[in-house]
Amino acid sequence: MTHVCAVPGADTWAGVAVPSFPHRRRSGRAGGPLRILIVSASMGAGHDTVAAELARRAGEAGHRPHVVDVLRLLPYGLGTGLHDFYRASVRHFPWAYGGLYRAFLRRGSGSRPSGVPLARLAADALTEIADRTGADVVVPVFHLAAQLTGHLRQRGRLTVPSVVFVVDFAVHRQWLHPGNDHYVCLTEDAARVVRQDLGVPADVTGPLVAPGFLRPAPGAPRWRELFAVRAPGRTAVLLSSGAWGAASRPVETARLLAGCGGFLPVALCGRNERLRRRLSAVPGVLAPSWVQDMPGLTAAAGALVDNAAGQTAVQALAAGLPVVAYRPLPGHGAEGVAAMAALGLTRPARDGDDLLAALHRLTAPGPARDRAVARGRAAFRDGDAVLRVAEHAARAAG
Numbered sequence: 212m213t214h215v216c217a218v219p220g221a222d223t224w225a226g227v228a229v230p231s232f233p234h235r236r237r238s239g240r241a242g243g244p245l246r247i248l249i250v251s252a253s254m255g256a257g258h259d260t261v262a263a264e265l266a267r268r269a270g271e272a273g274h275r276p277h278v279v280d281v282l283r284l285l286p287y288g289l290g291t292g293l294h295d296f297y298r299a300s301v302r303h304f305p306w307a308y309g310g311l312y313r314a315f316l317r318r319g320s321g322s323r324p325s326g327v328p329l330a331r332l333a334a335d336a337l338t339e340i341a342d343r344t345g346a347d348v349v350v351p352v353f354h355l356a357a358q359l360t361g362h363l364r365q366r367g368r369l370t371v372p373s374v375v376f377v378v379d380f381a382v383h384r385q386w387l388h389p390g391n392d393h394y395v396c397l398t399e400d401a402a403r404v405v406r407q408d409l410g411v412p413a414d415v416t417g418p419l420v421a422p423g424f425l426r427p428a429p430g431a432p433r434w435r436e437l438f439a440v441r442a443p444g445r446t447a448v449l450l451s452s453g454a455w456g457a458a459s460r461p462v463e464t465a466r467l468l469a470g471c472g473g474f475l476p477v478a479l480c481g482r483n484e485r486l487r488r489r490l491s492a493v494p495g496v497l498a499p500s501w502v503q504d505m506p507g508l509t510a511a512a513g514a515l516v517d518n519a520a521g522q523t524a525v526q527a528l529a530a531g532l533p534v535v536a537y538r539p540l541p542g543h544g545a546e547g548v549a550a551m552a553a554l555g556l557t558r559p560a561r562d563g564d565d566l567l568a569a570l571h572r573l574t575a576p577g578p579a580r581d582r583a584v585a586r587g588r589a590a591f592r593d594g595d596a597v598l599r600v601a602e603h604a605a606r607a608a609g
Contacts, residue, residue, distance in 0.1 A: 245274045245605050248346035250337070250360070252281050252353035254297060256454035256481075257522040261352050261378050264421050268598055277344050281356040284333035284340075293329075301457040301540060302483070309541030312383070327388070330359035338368055348605035350597065352376045354385040361388025372604035376597045377401060378419075380520050380554075381546035384408075393604055395597045397590075398554060416596035420522075423506035424529035425591065430507020438511065441497050442475035446513035446574045449477050449532075451523040456483020458518055459538040462493055464566075468516075469495030472567045474574075477512065479523065506530065513574035516566070517557065520547025528556060528587030533573035533580060535559075537566050555586045 247269050251262035259280075266276035282290030300308040337359060341349060348371055351357040357377075363369035365388075372392040379386070380397055382404045394413040396402040402413035438447045448468055452458035461478065468476040478498040480487040490498040502508055505523075509515070509530035517524040518539045527534050534557040536548040551557040558573065560566035572579045 250356035284336035312542030361390030365390030434511035
């Protein structure tokens with residue numbers, strides 16, 4: 212899990228390292244470096260990946276970022292329970308998660324459950340951390356955190372601005388709380404939803420990825436050598452199942468690609484070792500352990516088969532890798548894939564034949580691949596928008 216960035220002599224609160232600063236005027240109000248509190252969640256790896264990159268950029272700009280996991284701020288072990296329940300649902304009972312998504316998260320009219328009652332259980336912890344770090348601005352990158360900061364701002368308990376970074380292509384209702392000061396979204400469509408539903412400002416940044424995905428990757432030749440040894444003459448296609456290894460009929464998909472398709476399926480199983488062993492036993496499939504060099508791997512492959520419209524898909528687009536969506540996870544996965552498809556960032560495949568046809572077209576040199584690569588890279592329009600909005604909000608509040 213992600214912790215608040217530790218410093219020597221830090222105090223602790225609920226197992227989280229919290230820097231302690233003397234009571235004084237906040238740095239941002241004097242025009243100096245800002246203390247930026249980023250609130251993430253260890254739901255898979257996507258939110259933490261975004262938080263880490265945002266923190267890196269903030270530090271590079273001379274600010275003092277701190278990252279905290281909102282799940283660790285929930286009392287009574289609720290954060291751990293929520294994490295474990297969600298992971299089990301998407302891995303083993305995706306239909307159940309789909310039902311929960313429709314009830315709690317999907318946008319629409321009518322009275323439905325809110326995330327505020329759960330989020331406000333972490334209220335004391337977050338205000339304590341904001342005070343101890345001397346935060347000038349708080350940046351939630353997870354929907355429960357956005358509910359929490361909106362609740363606290365609305366009641367005056369959080370005295371510094373909250374700038375929400377919506378990291379999903381499809382904005383579900385738990386991202387939305389009118390108490391937040393500003394939103395930054397991946398697309399103009401998402402920003403329009405925020406403005407319509409909340410009436411608060413919303414800017415557009417495009418996805419946020421580490422610089423290694425946007426430039427030549429030194430690790431790519433090593434991956435190409437491995438692919439050539441494992442399957443000479445075959446194009447490597449990545450099969451994504453997220454950090455938790457959640458996918459619908461992954462063995463069937465891998466066999467299809469390795470057999471009828473003539474590809475080398477590279478199955479990304481996250482930390483799901485059981486799934487990795489199953490896929491490793493399929494002839495013609497490469498199923499590596501947790502991959503540290505994702506820039507090199509994406510640069511060496513021919514395409515990505517995606518099921519969740521998450522960070523792996525975003526990283527592939529940045530690296531110039533065409534993305535084909537197949538059997539998306541219910542809920543946020545399906546809605547995110549639909550949003551990406553509407554923007555031309557992914558090509559949905561209806562069935563196995565459609566999947567193979569799309570992959571053969573997009574992995575071959577030519578106009579179809581060139582168009583897919585160009586659309587993907589064009590999505591990265593303004594990677595510093597989140598930091599710029601946070602800076603402006605913090606200094607305006609002073």
